Amino acid sequence: MNLKITAQSIYQELTERGIDVSIVRLNLTQAMVFNYAGKMRVIVGSNPDIANASFSTIAQNKNFTYEVVKKHGMTSVPETETFESVSQAEEFLKVNKRIVIKPVDGAHGNGVTTNITKPRQIEQAVEAALSRSESEKILLQKQIDGTDLRVLVIDNECVGVVSREPARVVGDGESTVLELIEHENMHNSDRGETPYTKKMNKIDIDAVMRFLSASQLSYVPGIGEIFQVVGTANIGTGGRSVECYGIVPEALIDQAIKISNVCGAFIAGVDFLYDASSRTWYLLEINASPSFGLHMMPSEGQPINNLPKLYVDKLLKKYNLNKL
Numbered sequence: 001m002n003l004k005i006t007a008q009s010i011y012q013e014l015t016e017r018g019i020d021v022s023i024v025r026l027n028l029t030q031a032m033v034f035n036y037a038g039k040m041r042v043i044v045g046s047n048p049d050i051a052n053a054s055f056s057t058i059a060q061n062k063n064f065t066y067e068v069v070k071k072h073g074m075t076s077v078p079e080t081e082t083f084e085s086v087s088q089a090e091e092f093l094k095v096n097k098r099i100v101i102k103p104v105d106g107a108h109g110n111g112v113t114t115n116i117t118k119p120r121q122i123e124q125a126v127e128a129a130l131s132r133s134e135s136e137k138i139l140l141q142k143q144i145d146g147t148d149l150r151v152l153v154i155d156n157e158c159v160g161v162v163s164r165e166p167a168r169v170v171g172d173g174e175s176t177v178l179e180l181i182e183h184e185n186m187h188n189s190d191r192g193e194t195p196y197t198k199k200m201n202k203i204d205i206d207a208v209m210r211f212l213s214a215s216q217l218s219y220v221p222g223i224g225e226i227f228q229v230v231g232t233a234n235i236g237t238g239g240r241s242v243e244c245y246g247i248v249p250e251a252l253i254d255q256a257i258k259i260s261n262v263c264g265a266f267i268a269g270v271d272f273l274y275d276a277s278s279r280t281w282y283l284l285e286i287n288a289s290p291s292f293g294l295h296m297m298p299s300e301g302q303p304i305n306n307l308p309k310l311y312v313d314k315l316l317k318k319y320n321l322n323k324l
Contacts, residue, residue, distance in 0.1 A: 003030055005196040006046045006292040009308035017312070029289065036319055045289030046311070050318055052264020059263070059288035060105050062139060066283070072262050075255045075283045078273075079142035083126065089140055090119045098143040101125040103133035109234030113210060114143060128210060144282050146273040148233035149248060150241075150294055151256035154267045155314040158253045160295040160304050161245045167203045167230040167238030171221025178217040181208060181229055195236060196293030203229060203238030241294045243301025248274060252281050259286060266318065267311070 003011060003023070007030045014021050014034060024031040032043045042049045047056065058064050066077045081092055083101070093099050093116060101122070102112040111132025113125035129138040152160040169180035185191060185202040192198035208217075211231040221227045230237045256270035269290025274281040292311075295304045304310075 004045075004291075005296065006289075007032065007043075009292055009296070010043060010046065010311060013308040013312045036316065041319065043315075046267050046292065047289040048266055048315055050315070051266045051288070055264045055268075056288045059265075059268075059286045061135075062102075062104050062285050065286055068263060069259055069283055072258075074258050074262070075272075075281070077283050078144050081140045083129075083138045083140055086122055086126070089122045089126070092140045093117075093119060093122065096142040100141045100143050101129050102139050102141065103129045103135075104137040104139050105135050106132045109207075109232035109237055111138075112232050112234075114231035115211075116143075124210075144273045144275075146275040146281070148284075149244075149252070149272045149274050149281075150290070151248075151253060151270045151272065152267075152290055152295055153256055153260040153265070153270060154311055155318060156257055156261055157314075158245075158257060159307065159310060160243070161248055161253070162241040162294050162298055162301075163244050164233040164235060164294075165240045165242065166228050166233045167207075167240075168226050168228045169203075169221070171223060171225035171227060173223040174220065176218050176220055177212065177227055177229060180221070180227070181205070190299070191238070196291065196297055199297055199299045200240060201236055201238050204236070207231070207237040235294060240299035243295070243298045243303070249279060255281075255283075259283070266315070 011021055011032055019034050019036060021032050021034040024033055026044070029045045034041050058068055063082065066080060069075055069077065079096060083089060099116045100112065100114050101116060106112065111129040113128055116122065116125055126138060130136060148164040150162050150164060151158055169177060169184055171180065175183065181203050190199045191202045193202060195201055207230045212229060230239065233239050235241055252272060252274065259270055260268040263286065265288065267290060269287035271284040272281045273284060292307050296307055297303060
């Protein structure tokens with residue numbers, strides 16, 4: 001049975017407690033079906049049936065997410081508009097100087113183009129975003145600099161925080177950026193083909209080609225020079241996750257918990273961009289079925305090895321309390 005790391009770890013924890021779990025394969029994930037306290041229970045990915053029925057809908061649409069958090073005055077979001085035309089996007093770029101174009105309903109950084117500074121970049125970015133949007137709707141956002149944070153909340157408690165760093169290579173003074181990427185993918189034993197089978201994925205060449213120009217690919221970084229090769233800080237395109245619980249402000253963690261609570265989530269991955277110098281942050285999105293891999297297998301820092309146990313403990317307690 002080939003399950004993703006999140007489903008596999010939850011499945012294993014449930015079965016070790018004597019619970020008989022059936023797996024139903026869905027399009028992009030797996031559902032676990034089991035009986036507990038005399039009733040049928042369902043977990044899709046990591047999102048259980050105990051969550052508010054509207055939570056997945058909120059999380060799947062970034063505009064909807066932003067409206068919810070703004071209504072409750074919980075946190076700041078980047079300046080955002082729904083794409084209507086290339087001319088509108090050009091005006092948005094003129095006002096904001098650097099922008100991001102992304103699907104309104106995308107995930108894993110798919111279809112996202114960052115650091116757009118020139119009008120000629122817009123059409124290609126729009127095409128990339130549309131190719132990854134089921135709703136065929138895309139967003140224009142002002143680009144915000146800062147650390148990309150994932151705050152993992154389970155049953156109104158923050159259980160982990162990681163920062164996500166874009167894929168990068170380190171110069172040797174002789175190799176081009178493209179050669180360094182190829183060498184990194186071939187020889188770094190910490191990188192794997194399948195997400196979360198190792199600490200990092202191989203660097204996604206398609207994402208590299210969207211982010212770097214031909215001249216950048218042929219550039220030779222100096223010895224020890226760090227060179228970013230992908231625009232988004234996403235693990236799926238070869239980025240790194242660094243455990244940083246205890247470093248980020250408590251106020252940011254409180255915001256993540258409040259957002260999760262207002263949306264009716266049992267589990268949520270709340271993503272922020274955080275500027276440590278000004279101690280300000282902006283909500284990027286929320287995830288209804290966050291992966292455990294970021295926290296159980298970080299590229300750097302202490303892994304949360306007991307995460308499946310913690311999740312199942314809280315879930316079964318909730319079932320027992322609510323008698324759902």
